[in-house]
Amino acid sequence: MKKDLFTAAISILILAVCMSCDSSETASSVKTQTKSPVFEKSGDVVLGAKSIYSESLNPLKFYDNDAKTFWHSGGPAGDYGWISMSFSKPFAASGYAITRRSEITATQAPVDFILEGAASDNLPSSDADWKTIEEKKGQKWDAVKNTYSLKQTDKYSHYRLRILKTVSDKNHTSIAEWEVK
Numbered sequence: 385m386k387k388d389l390f391t392a393a394i395s396i397l398i399l400a401v402c403m404s405c406d407s408s409e410t411a412s413s414v415k416t417q418t419k420s421p422v423f424e425k426s427g428d429v430v431l432g433a434k435s436i437y438s439e440s441l442n443p444l445k446f447y448d449n450d451a452k453t454f455w456h457s458g459g460p461a462g463d464y465g466w467i468s469m470s471f472s473k474p475f476a477a478s479g480y481a482i483t484r485r486s487e488i489t490a491t492q493a494p495v496d497f498i499l500e501g502a503a504s505d506n507l508p509s510s511d512a513d514w515k516t517i518e519e520k521k522g523q524k525w526d527a528v529k530n531t532y533s534l535k536q537t538d539k540y541s542h543y544r545l546r547i548l549k550t551v552s553d554k555n556h557t558s559i560a561e562w563e564v565k
C-alpha cells in the first residue's frame with residue numbers, strides 16, 4: 385500500500401514537471417497567439433519576432449547561446465513570420481548561422497528564407513524599411529547548425545530572418561539560435 389502511494393506521488397510529480405516544460409508543447413497542436421509582434425531586450429540588442437507560440441518561447445530564446453532553448457512561431461498556422469535583431473550601431477554582417485531545435489527531428493527547421501537588413505535609427509515600422517540581403521532556398525539540415533557567409537558590405541542596424549518554408553511542418557517553425565556577425 386505504501387509503495388502504491390509512493391508510486392502515485394512520483395507519477396504526479398513527473399506529470400507536473402512535464403506540464404511546465406517547454407518541450408511538452410508539440411508542433412502538431414496549431415495555436416494562434418494574440419500578441420504580435422514581440423520585442424525583448426538583451427543588453428543593447430533588441431530581439432523581435434512576428435509571433436510567439438507561448439510567452440516562454442520568445443525571441444530571447446534564439447539569442448541566449450543555449451541550443452536547448454528555442455523561439456517557436458505562434459501563427460496563424462502557415463505564417464512562419466520572422467525574427468529580428470536590432471543593434472545600437474550599424475555594421476556590415478559578414479555571415480550568420482542558424483541552429484535548429486535539436487530535441488525533435490528537423491521538421492520545423494527553415495529551408496526557404498530571406499535575410500533582410502534595415503538601416504533606420506529606430507525599430508523598422510513597415511516592410512518597406514527592409515532590404516533583401518540574400519534569399520536561400522532548399523536548405524539541408526544534415527547538421528544541427530548551418531553557417532552562411534556574406535559578401536555584402538552594406539551596414540545595417542537591424543537584421544531580419546523571414547521564414548518562407550520549413551522541412552515539413554506546415555504550421556510552425558522554430559529556431560534554437562540565430563547569430564549575425
Ligand SMILES: [Ca+2]
Pocket residue numbers: 445446447448449450451452453454560561
Ligand atoms: Ca537558444
